[in-house]
Amino acid sequence: MDIFCGCHQWQYSEKANNTQYDGPVTANALDLNGVQQAINTYLENGKYYLMDITQSMYNTTKNDGYILTLDAENTSTADLKYSQITSTNNSWTNKAAVSAHYNALHAYKYLKNTFNRNSINGGGGSIISFINVAEEDGASMENAFWNGKAAFYGNGGDYFKPLAGALDVSAHELGHGVIGNTANLEYEGQSGAINEAYADNFGSMAERKNWYIGEDVTKTTFIPTGRLRDMSDPHNGGSSLNDPGWQPKHMSEVYTGSSDNGGVHVNSGIVNYAYYLYATAVTREKAEKVFYRALTSYLNRFSQFIDLRQAIVQSATDLYGENSNEVTKANEAFDTVGIYKEEQTQPAESYPENPGQDYLLTYDVDPDNSNTLYRSSVLGTSFVALTTTLMKGKVSVTDEGNFAYFVSDNDRIKAVNLKTAAHEESEVSPDAMWDNVAISRDGKRLAAISTDIDTSIYVYDFEGQQWAQFYLYNPTTQENLKSGGVLFADAIEFDHTGEYIIFDSFNSFVSTTGDSINYWDIGLIHIWDSKADKFADGEIVKLYGSLPENVSIGNPVFSKNSPYIIAFDYWDEGTDEYDILGLNIENMTLNVIYENTTLGYPSFSKLDNKLAFNAYNMDDEQVVGVIGLGADKISASGEASILVDQAQWPVYYATGTRVLGFGPNANFTASYKSGKAPLSIQFSDLSENEPTAWQWTFPSGTPSSSTQQNPLVTYNTPGIYSVTLKVTNAYGNNSVTKTGYITVSNTTRVENIENKIMVYPNPVKDIR
Known part of the structure; x- marks a missing residue:
């Protein structure tokens, strides 16, 4: 995937700034605030582009690590059509483009100079901005957001001026990318409010001129103070939630409703005020480093306010000592806003192991063998042929090991009985329209992907005998705003509760002037509400806030016993690198389990101590490999070996019965x-x-x-x-x-x- 059309790898040298040779050059242009800004551009074949490859993060080999500003041409992210922003003489009259481009560079430099962070993803990833983003009906968008891949800026209207005109707004949105690549705080409830507060923190600290957010773009006809938020006084001139711009500043005012993902843009005011109190007590320079350390070292996806307090105090202790003034002031700041120190409870770590006999299912690829699906021992012995039906992908098995569901080569959903000696095969859906299928562990619900590119996952509830269609999207950091780009899902698997499905999806943003942005990523979608006993709202969270250039991830699977452990495939189109990765989604610890040469489609064993996967042997023949796992379940133990020859799509399963649920821990x-x-x-x-x-x-x-x-x-x-x-x-x-x-x-x-x-x-x- 090469986003920038024609801009090929080029070795930077200072000489280029003073010549008309192809390469990076500089320009001066007015931004939306009428300020003359120095920006970095790129010259190629007589045309200049808003692309900066002069920063230390730029990788000439991968052509990654640039800062790029694009024009959405007044399309929405639901059907994004973008183009390059160009000039024939290096003069730039598009003030929104100048602002977005300059702000992205400023945010990059803030992260680099303050935390030595190498771009948004910490690994030198490119920073992309889109201007002229519209609503789906073509109206001007009064918003800015981050969707995991880029920052998007609308042109405002009744409430806002063009959003790219605010440096703190830009740093806020790009800050969401940093958060997504570190603690990856879930965008809901208190964890979502912490997410928003950290983004405000990045915005305020990058701009550094005051404690306001969005004061350069907020109209007083919307919020009388002319400030979107005020970290020094979250009430922001209001007296209640009914007043635009008002936020709580103390836990006595906390919002407990369900709107705004549980008040992520509301309750962030409490954390903002705690940060303001802390920074004014110990200096901004110390406060930003303490909060950044907490984000990168202690917080996780599910952290709550009390976890934040503990993380900040521990980070201050790490940096300045247990008895330091910085620790004392951290405690005082959180006491002041009503976030007190509490004894913390720990959720249950793992489910009990399935007590039944474990087996391995593999799909035979020998062209001379009419049998397709085999069951064997976990050692790859004692094979039993189960069916001759050709399949489109790996099977999905209930937790008790009763049935294996699959899609046949004629696009129908079928199931084979794993318990009976005859291994009867039945047709679950006679409709010839399916591409992949997954069964929930309790067998109550079935998920499927159609052969159409319809951006959907379909879920069938066997008890209610009803289908539901869930549309896929890229989540953003704004309420009720869902970004497009998702074309279709492929791999799907239910979590242990049956409430969520983990999936991979293909994303594409179309350029009208060059190459499109294409990649695979992984998400979680909420499809069932157990409390209400009905289909859920289909809310989606993505596994990562952004991915490096040319990198895709897919084929995710949960471990058998630990709901926070997954494995998935990683591949880099630029280097043709394939890896199987293990991830702890609570603390975002990531390890390489196996360096592969193909997509692995991994499967955890009953005890989570082994991982089976697709591979090739030395003769370039398809095999199923196996590798031991360490105690953390995300790192390798020992060397990989061949488990089954001429096979693919391994699936471990067991035949016992267990309870897949945890009792609550009160706090x-x-x-x-x-x-x-x-x-x-x-x-x-x-x-x-x-x-x-x-x-x-x-x-x-x-x-x-x-x-x-x-x-x-x-x-x-x-x-x-x-x-x-x-x-x-x-x-x-x-x-x-x-x-x-x-x-x-x-x-x-x-x-x-x-x-x-x-x-x-x-x-x-x-x-x-």
């Missing part, structure tokens, strides 16, 4: 732990493993009990009180009592305390 926090009567406290559930019912007990509180997940309770009488929470789901229950958790004081006593703590609820004005 909670409160917006205040002390204060004067009457004291109103917002309690927040922090329980792990998805409880479905809550029973709170609040001695002397009003109410004294609650079944809400996040209740509001008022204490009218001074005293020291305990709080109990019992949580339940289909797999069990758990309770926790925090003794002496709430201290309610009389007015006189608390007034004395408030005289000592003046930064909340009314921050003193001389803090900078």
Whole structure:
């Protein structure tokens, strides 16, 4: 994949800046704010392009590591058609293009100079920006977003000026790419609010002139302050969520609804204010390094506010010492916003192993053998032929090992009985329209890909006897905005719960003037809501925020017992490199399991101590290989060997029955732990493993009990009180009592305390 048409690999030298030879040159041009900016461009065959290859990240061998600005030509990402932005004389009158191009360079330099980070992905990946992005109906887009591959800028309208005109907005969007390539914080609830706050952090620190976000593009007719957000005062001139631009600054104001992915753009204000307090106490230079270390070393996809506090305190300890002022001020900042230190619960790590006998299924590729699917021992012995039906891909097996589902060569979904001696074969769907299939581990739902390029995954619920069609998209960092580019999925597999499907998909963004952007990536889609017992909303998260140039990933599979462990194929079209990678999706630890010469289609063994995969032997014949796995399940142990000759598409399975679910672990926090009567406290559930019912007990509180997940309770009488929470789901229950958790004081006593703590609820004005 070569995004830049005609711009071939070129060795940079200083001489090029002063000649008309092909290569990098510089220009001066006005941006959207009327400021003259120095930008780097590229000359080829008498035409100049908005492409910068002069930074240290540029790789001449791979032609990667450039900064490129493109024109979306007023198309939306649902049907993106883009073109190069060019000039015949190196003069640039497109101010939006100049702003986007300059801002991308500034963001790159900020990351490089401050953290020694080599571009957005940390590996010298290119930085791509699109201007003139429109809504699907062609209207001007009043937004900017990151979709995992590039930053996209609309031209504004009633609420915003052209979005590319704000450096902090650009650094914010590109910051999402950094987040996606580090902790990869899930864009929902508290983890999503942390994600948004980090992006604001990058935006504010890259611009560095104030604590505002978007003040250069926000119209006062939309937000009276003219600021999209204010990190120094998240209320931003408002008094409630009904006021545009208002955010909470304390956990007593936290939003607990479902809109905005659980308030990711709302509750980020609490973290923003904590950062502001910390940075003004220890300097921006120290604060940004502490927060960056937390992002890259301690936070993970599911981190909550209490995890953030712990990560920041630990990072400050790492950098400045346990008893340092930097640690003290970190604790004070989080105390001030109501994010308190709590005992943390750990979710269950793994399911119990399947107690049944384990087997291996492989697909025979011997042209002289009419049998196709074989069952064997896990050692590759004692083969039993199961069918002669030709198949389009690997089989999918229920967790109990009863049936193997597949798509036949005539595009029909079929299943073979693995339990009976006759191995009866049945037709699940007579419609000749399918390309791939997967069965949930409990056998209740089936997912399929059609032969049409319809950008969909179809799911059938056997109990409700109903199909649902889920459309695929690239998620963005803006509410209700879904980016296109996805053409179709290929590999699909249910997670252990049956609520999510992991899939790979082919993406293509079409250029009107050159090569298109094409790549495969991996996503997770929510297809079933167990609490509501119905189809889910189809929300998608991508495994990685961005991928290097020419790199694709696909064929993902879950480990048999650990829901946070996956393996997948990696291939680099530029170098023809193939690898099988193992990933811990909780902490994003990645290892190479095997250096292959083809796509592996991996499969974990029953004990997760081996991985089988497609390979070629020394005679260039297809075989199934196997390699041992380490205790982490994502690294190799020992050397690979041939398991089955003349075969492909291995699938391990076992025939036992087990419970695939975890009981909940109770935990909670409160917006205040002390204060004067009457004291109103917002309690927040922090329980792990998805409880479905809550029973709170609040001695002397009003109410004294609650079944809400996040209740509001008022204490009218001074005293020291305990709080109990019992949580339940289909797999069990758990309770926790925090003794002496709430201290309610009389007015006189608390007034004395408030005289000592003046930064909340009314921050003193001389803090900078």
